[in-house]
Amino acid sequence: MKCPKCNSDLTSVVRHKLNMNYCPSCKGMWLEQQELGELEDEAFDIGDDAKGTLAFSTTPTSTKCPECNSPLQKFNYRFYDLEMELCPNQHGYWLDEDEDNRVLELMKQEEKDVKRKVLAEDQWNRTLNRLRSGSFLSKLRNLFR
Ligand SMILES: [Zn+2]
């Protein structure tokens, strides 16, 4: 397989416990469809539904898919300020140098956000339950007896 950016031969390397096709000269990498999901799960396994839309809108580029030669489509990864390319025939994703680390960083941030949301909802539910239980109100009434 050739690098879509600089035409060097891609080599198979293990990064983040994943076997991926890596370009030794421009340090980009080609991830198959499910490998991007597996990379995200290294940082945060919340299931695909909770992750939301991966690619919202795409624009064609002059880079070609290393598998089918179709022009790769540029997109912003999960609405973040991180640009990646994907094959319109679902062969995979092209990530430039270090973008795999950006994905992991973003997923870790996402994990914190979701945990914060869950925690806040939990506290709110407990407050509601205490109000509904009546003990709070009866204590108040006892004060004025
Ligand atoms: Zn390259």
Ligand SMILES: [Zn+2]
């Ligand atoms: Zn393709």
